[in-house]
Amino acid sequence: MRLSVKSILFVLLRRVPMPVIAILVGLAVGLAVWGLLDQVQSRQVDKIFEQELQAQLDQRARESLIRFDRYLSNYGATTRLLANHRRLSEYLEPLFWFEDDDAVPVVYKEFRPHWLPDFFEREALSAPSHVLLTDPQGRIREVFQSGNDPLPEEIATRIPTRLLNARDVRSVIERFDDKLYLVGSDAVEDAGGYAMGHLVVLVPVDDAFLASSQRGVYVGRAAVALVDGADQRIVASVDSEMLTPGTLLSDWSGSYLVTSQSMAEYEGADSNVLFATFVPHAAVEKMSRHVRIFERRQRGIAAVVYILVFTAVIYLVSSRLNAVLKRMTRFSQRALGIPEPGFHRGGNQLLLLEEWIQHFTQLVLKAREEMSIKHQAEMRESEALKAAVMEASLDAIVTLDHGGRIIELNPSAERVLGLDRGEATGSVFAERFLPEIARPAFQRLLDRSRHLHREPQGRGELVAMRSDRSEIPVEISIVPIDLESERFYTLYIHDITARKQAEREIKSLARFASESPNPILRVTGEGLIVYANRASRPLLQAWGADPGEPLPEDWRAEIAVALESGEPQEREQEVAGQVYSLLFAPIRDLGYLNIYARDITAVRRAEQEARQHQAELVHVCRLSTMGEMATGMAHELNQPLSAIVNYANGCSRRLQSASSKTEDLVGAMGQITVQAQRASEIIRRLRALVGKQPPIRTDADLNHLVREVCSFVEFETTRLALQIEVDPGAHPIPVNVDLVQIEQVLLNLVRNAIDALQEAPEERRRLRIRTQVEGDQAIVEVEDTGPGITAERILHLFHPFFTTKEGGMGMGLAISQTIVENHDGRIWAESEPGKGSIFYVSLPLAQADGPDETAASESELLESLT
Numbered sequence: 001m002r003l004s005v006k007s008i009l010f011v012l013l014r015r016v017p018m019p020v021i022a023i024l025v026g027l028a029v030g031l032a033v034w035g036l037l038d039q040v041q042s043r044q045v046d047k048i049f050e051q052e053l054q055a056q057l058d059q060r061a062r063e064s065l066i067r068f069d070r071y072l073s074n075y076g077a078t079t080r081l082l083a084n085h086r087r088l089s090e091y092l093e094p095l096f097w098f099e100d101d102d103a104v105p106v107v108y109k110e111f112r113p114h115w116l117p118d119f120f121e122r123e124a125l126s127a128p129s130h131v132l133l134t135d136p137q138g139r140i141r142e143v144f145q146s147g148n149d150p151l152p153e154e155i156a157t158r159i160p161t162r163l164l165n166a167r168d169v170r171s172v173i174e175r176f177d178d179k180l181y182l183v184g185s186d187a188v189e190d191a192g193g194y195a196m197g198h199l200v201v202l203v204p205v206d207d208a209f210l211a212s213s214q215r216g217v218y219v220g221r222a223a224v225a226l227v228d229g230a231d232q233r234i235v236a237s238v239d240s241e242m243l244t245p246g247t248l249l250s251d252w253s254g255s256y257l258v259t260s261q262s263m264a265e266y267e268g269a270d271s272n273v274l275f276a277t278f279v280p281h282a283a284v285e286k287m288s289r290h291v292r293i294f295e296r297r298q299r300g301i302a303a304v305v306y307i308l309v310f311t312a313v314i315y316l317v318s319s320r321l322n323a324v325l326k327r328m329t330r331f332s333q334r335a336l337g338i339p340e341p342g343f344h345r346g347g348n349q350l351l352l353l354e355e356w357i358q359h360f361t362q363l364v365l366k367a368r369e370e371m372s373i374k375h376q377a378e379m380r381e382s383e384a385l386k387a388a389v390m391e392a393s394l395d396a397i398v399t400l401d402h403g404g405r406i407i408e409l410n411p412s413a414e415r416v417l418g419l420d421r422g423e424a425t426g427s428v429f430a431e432r433f434l435p436e437i438a439r440p441a442f443q444r445l446l447d448r449s450r451h452l453h454r455e456p457q458g459r460g461e462l463v464a465m466r467s468d469r470s471e472i473p474v475e476i477s478i479v480p481i482d483l484e485s486e487r488f489y490t491l492y493i494h495d496i497t498a499r500k501q502a503e504r505e506i507k508s509l510a511r512f513a514s515e516s517p518n519p520i521l522r523v524t525g526e527g528l529i530v531y532a533n534r535a536s537r538p539l540l541q542a543w544g545a546d547p548g549e550p551l552p553e554d555w556r557a558e559i560a561v562a563l564e565s566g567e568p569q570e571r572e573q574e575v576a577g578q579v580y581s582l583l584f585a586p587i588r589d590l591g592y593l594n595i596y597a598r599d600i601t602a603v604r605r606a607e608q609e610a611r612q613h614q615a616e617l618v619h620v621c622r623l624s625t626m627g628e629m630a631t632g633m634a635h636e637l638n639q640p641l642s643a644i645v646n647y648a649n650g651c652s653r654r655l656q657s658a659s660s661k662t663e664d665l666v667g668a669m670g671q672i673t674v675q676a677q678r679a680s681e682i683i684r685r686l687r688a689l690v691g692k693q694p695p696i697r698t699d700a701d702l703n704h705l706v707r708e709v710c711s712f713v714e715f716e717t718t719r720l721a722l723q724i725e726v727d728p729g730a731h732p733i734p735v736n737v738d739l740v741q742i743e744q745v746l747l748n749l750v751r752n753a754i755d756a757l758q759e760a761p762e763e764r765r766r767l768r769i770r771t772q773v774e775g776d777q778a779i780v781e782v783e784d785t786g787p788g789i790t791a792e793r794i795l796h797l798f799h800p801f802f803t804t805k806e807g808g809m810g811m812g813l814a815i816s817q818t819i820v821e822n823h824d825g826r827i828w829a830e831s832e833p834g835k836g837s838i839f840y841v842s843l844p845l846a847q848a849d850g851p852d853e854t855a856a857s858e859s860e861l862l863e864s865l866t
Contacts, residue, residue, distance in 0.1 A: 027307060053288075061259035061277040064214060064224050068275060071125075071213035075184045075203065076171035078119050082131075083186035083199040091115040092190035097135045097197075100796075105132075105140045105157075116144055126209050129181075132200040133188070134159050141197070149204075152176030159185070164198050173205060173226075173273055180205035180226060180235055180273070192606055210238040222279055227260055229272040243278065256280055396493035402486050404428050404446075416474075416495055418467035429491070435471060438462045442476070446489065449478040461496065473500045519580070519597035525563050527556030530592070539597060542575040559593050562586045572600075579604050644672050699846050700742075702735050702771050702778050703728040709746040710769070716754055721762055724750075727770040733778045734846040737823055742843070745816040745827070749782040749839045752812070756786030756837065773845065777825075780841040789831040797829055 082088065091114060097103075112118065120127050129149050133142040138159040143151060154176045163172060163183050171184045182203040190196050203209065205226065214224055225237035227249055237243035249258060256278040390397055396413035398406055406424050414420050417433055424432075430439050445460050464474045473496050481488040519536035523529055527550045532540060543552055550556065562569045562584040571582040583596040651665055651672075710724050717724055735742075750769070757765045770781040789797065800814040813827075820827045824844050831837035 057259055060222050064277050065261050065275050068213045072171050079184035079201050080186050083188045088115040089191045092196045106142045108144045113144055126212050128201045128203045130202040135197040159200055205236050207240050225276045227274040227276045229274050398491040400429055400489040404430055433465055435465050445478050449480050472497050521595040523559055523593050525591050527551040527559055538575050697736050697738050699734055699736050702733040706769055709743055722765050725768040729771050735778050735843050736846040741819045745819050748812045748816050753782055753784035756784050776845050777842045778845055783838045785836040788833040788837050790833055
């Protein structure tokens with residue numbers, strides 16, 4: 001009978017001792033492992049090296065971009081520091097910019113302006129090429145130019161609105177005139193807190209700028225550049241000689257490993273510019289070569305050690321196994337009655353024992369199958385219940401072995417941890433899904449869960465780490481499972497991100513009122529104070545109440561009215577010299593009211609100072625007008641005084657001659673009285689015009705004011721042979737005004753018209769003043785036939801210091817406009833060059849309180865006219 005190859009091999013192996021077989025197998029396996037590792041491990045090492053290299057390159061690129069972003073943030077912080085500096089606010093305090101689109105900016109070239117401290121060198125930043133000061137509309141008002149480069153034409157007069165931000169510092173990279181600039185802007189305010197415009201900083205993005213942003217990094221190891229995202233061309237680099245601007249990014253792929261990142265992920269990066277990092281190939285190749293040599297050397301050493309250790313261990317184990325098998329067969333023969341399979345003979349006892357084990361295992365398997373059939377049904381039912389619980393749980397459930405490795409997890413755990421079952425199974429939970437700072441706390445939870453007599457389970461709040469390295473707060477509960485041979489742990493993980501966010505928001509809202517520098521109170525509908533922050537102490541002292549006590553009676557009535565209306569209401573109260581503006585914000589649904597107070601003492605003081613300053617300016621203007629009218633007034637006074645002297649001399653001569661009659665003397669004395677009253681009236685009008693007195697508004701007839709003003713310029717109109725045409729309304733026009741101020745406005749308009757008529761021919765000189773009523777407004781028209789005003793000049797006619805006269809101050813019409821607007825009126829002008837001008841003054845009519853008062857005011861006006 002022909003034997004098969006398997007049978008022949010089995011017979012030969014039975015005659016060879018096990019130690020000899022172990023040595024041969026160890027050598028064969030070692031050589032096979034060496035050959036296999038030489039093929040597999042080399043590729044795997046190259047793959048790992050490439051992955052690690054890519055990770056290092058990405059990290060280096062991120063670090064370069066972070067340094068660049070921090071460098072931009074330093075400019076933003078410096079811009080905010082300059083915009084909120086005391087020098088700038090003090091400089092803007094008296095400053096006023098007119099709404100003039102053609103205004104020429106003030107340029108500082110040779111010296112730094114007072115409002116611009118040198119913070120850039122102090123912060124080790126590249127100096128800006130321009131620092132701009134704009135008005136709120138973005139028009140450039142002042143420019144500091146540090147070098148010879150002019151301001152880019154695209155923003156030479158106005159900064160685009162997209163570059164300005166009224167709430168926060170804005171730092172962006174923009175392209176102007178084919179050059180990149182870092183544009184930093186922030187809102188500026190004067191010392192009074194009023195928004196005056198923006199401070200804009202322009203910094204050229206060039207080699208020096210990029211080198212400063214990467215300070216401390218050797219260019220030969222990693223160079224950086226800014227790349228146009230559209231055509232992939234280098235716009236600016238840290239070294240223009242090494243990385244030439246204008247070249248394509250693909251031109252450098254042969255010499256460098258290039259990593260480009262979008263700037264859109266970072267604050268302030270609005271332009272289409274990419275941030276690129278260049279690492280030389282030479283440095284990468286050198287490191288790769290060293291890694292390969294080191295890997296082969298280590299693999300050779302490991303293979304030799306493996307062969308030696310494996311051979312020695314197998315030899316010792318096989319020798320010991322021979323002796324153990326001999327003792328086992330003897331024991332089996334005596335205890336179980338199984339015949340000895342012949343281990344007393346030489347050869348491979350392990351193969352000889354195989355025949356005996358086959359018979360022994362048949363007996364064991366039969367009993368095992370019977371038990372397995374019984375328990376399999378129970379196991380399937382239990383496993384189905386456990387799987388249903390795991391699948392339906394909303395919390396993550398993870399099972400760990402005694403070494404902390406994941407052996408099972410449910411779908412919720414895959415969602416929370418960001419990995420599927422295949423990727424997570426086998427990994428160490430603490431190292432893979434917990435940051436380093438949270439691992440000691442997790443270990444304490446594990447230790448606590450082992451002491452069941454102390455606490456049924458370990459529970460606590462930790463920070464978990466997802467597969468994308470993002471961190472989330474979780475609550476972990478650990479339940480140990482003790483089996484016969486090993487301990488396992490079941491982790492119940494609950495994501496508490498939403499709960500933590502809600503807690504932070506609640507704490508933030510709770511601190512908001514207490515941290516506010518302004519008083520904030522909450523009052524019930526009955527006037528009971530339920531909350532008051534620390535800033536509310538002055539108000540509480542003024543009201544004589546503390547939290548938990550009711551407000552005074554009058555304030556409780558105000559709160560009841562506000563709650564009933566449901567609309568916010570404002571009140572003011574003065575406390576110890578401080579003026580507070582109180583805003584009542586009712587919450588009708590909850591039955592309480594919030595009081596928000598604001599200290600407006602400075603605002604009220606500024607308004608009072610502004611009114612005093614205006615009164616002083618108006619008085620100065622009246623004094624200037626008095627100087628111009630001095631000659632006319634002197635001529636008018638000369639006439640009544642000369643008449644008085646003549647009548648007095650005539651009376652004296654008649655008394656000396658004793659030939660006069662009493663009736664003649666009485667008539668002459670009457671003439672002296674009339675002329676003296678005339679002189680007194682002239683002096684009274686002059687004193688009323690120039691006298692410094694507080695503004696007092698009274699009811700007056702606008703027609704009477706016009707006639708008064710015409711009497712002031714009688715001398716000038718007589719000198720020019722000019723007759724003023726007065727066209728009053730049919731009835732008195734009542735207005736409630738300050739007589740002196742409105743007479744000053746009308747006198748200013750009439751004198752301007754007379755000045756305009758001086759150069760006109762005598763036959764064309766015509767001045768007409770007309771009053772009328774339109775709705776609830778009283779209108780005064782002052783029309784002349786002078787040369788007129790051009791359209792360009794009429795736009796700036798009411799601006800301060802703008803004048804069409806050679807010796808004019810340019811303040812008359814500006815002051816007149818202020819006076820009219822303070823009376824809730826309006827002043828404007830219309831003109832046709834070559835034909836004359838018309839100035840209009842509109843004032844609101846006086847409101848009569850009743851029929852009796854209206855009749856009384858009309859009778860007084862008629863009496864004054866008489």
